[in-house]
Amino acid sequence: MTLASVEDLQVCKDWLRKGSGTINGVLNFVSLEKRSRRGVPISAKKTVLERTELLVLPEGKFVGVTEAKRLLDEAYDGFCSCGLVEDPETYVSLAVLLERSKGSRSEFAPFLRLLPIENELDCVPMWSDKELEMLHGSPSYTDVKTWLKDTEDEWKSLDEEIFQKKRDVFPSEHFSLRRYQWALCITSSRGFYASQSEPAVLAPILSFLSPSTPGSKPSTSLEMKGGMFFAKKKLVLTAKRDMEDGNVLTISLKTPRT
Incomplete structure (x- = not known):
């Protein structure tokens, strides 16, 4: 089949x-x-x-960077020219958040329902502080802490410059630091490189064929x-x-x- x-x-x-x-x-x-x-x-x-x-x-595919940019620019004119986002996977991650916030109105709703939500996603950056402490002293601990700090800084810039100014399009219950980190983890674990013109692709079927974990x-x-x-x-x-x-x-x- x-x-x-x-x-x-x-x-x-x-x-x-x-x-x-x-x-x-x-x-x-x-x-x-x-x-x-x-x-x-x-x-x-x-x-x-x-x-x-x-x-x-x-x-x-679910969404690549070209589609992601189109969706974000339609939601907020000039989003992709604001200079706050450079990485293709960040565009894809923000598009995932945008479409998730639309619920059943999103054309991608059937695919989004296949993605694990925050407390279902088995990804180290989504662990609780108590769980992360189990890694204390390891290189992974330092890497994760650095990633969390970097994404928090990225989020503050996006939130102050765009999201807070357009809450009707980017509601706070859907556009939060925690959900931003979730979307980045989703795209990182389910994103693949196709070509120079379409560098990031999100494949939602991989949500139930779980990516390999260390060990x-x-x-x-x-x-x-x-x-x-x-x-x-x-x-x-x-x-x-x-x-x-x-x-x-x-x-x-x-x-x-x-």
């Missing part, structure tokens, strides 16, 4: 939530009590041979090939070796930036 529509994505999400269903007549989702930090466990429904194509994820290892029974939802390419999962009925695998995705 090739997933090619919002409806297909929702069905796939339902499979994960309910712990039932079959992909392509070959793989079953394994029941989960909650979102796995390691990825999505699946089991072989039947014996398959090496190189068997197991799953083809859809073409297309986790991608399944040795699966490999990925093709592109990540852009340039008419697809992400394909194929069997790297023969699989027996009942074999349990884990799909763990790791982006080029992690």
Whole structure:
């Protein structure tokens, strides 16, 4: 089966939530009590041979930097010429916040519903202060603290120069430091480089095929090939070796930036 529509994505999400269903007549989702930090466990429904194509994820993308700039300029004329934003991923992150604030009015609402919210996102910068203290003394702790301070400074400039002046478009309940950091984490973990003209792409289907976390290892029974939802390419999962009925695998995705 090739997933090619919002409806297909929702069905796939339902499979994960309910712990039932079959992909392509070959793989079953394994029941989960909650979102796995390691990825999505699946089991072989039947014996398959090496190189068997197991799953083809859809073409297309959620939003790239060109689309993000268009959305932001439509919301606030001159946003992209204000000089406060330079990084392509920041444009994408702010567009995600903007569209999320629209709720069901957003043309991207079905995709946004697939993204984990703040307290669901397993990303170190979103940890509580108590959780972060467990990393104290490590290079990661310093890196995260620096990132949090930098993003806070970025946010203050954007908030003072733009958001506070246009609260009807950028409501404070949706445009806050915490949500800005959430959006940056979402884009960082689900953003891929397509080309020089479209450097950042957000792929929401990866929200339930969780990115790899430190210490986790991608399944040795699966490999990925093709592109990540852009340039008419697809992400394909194929069997790297023969699989027996009942074999349990884990799909763990790791982006080029992690």
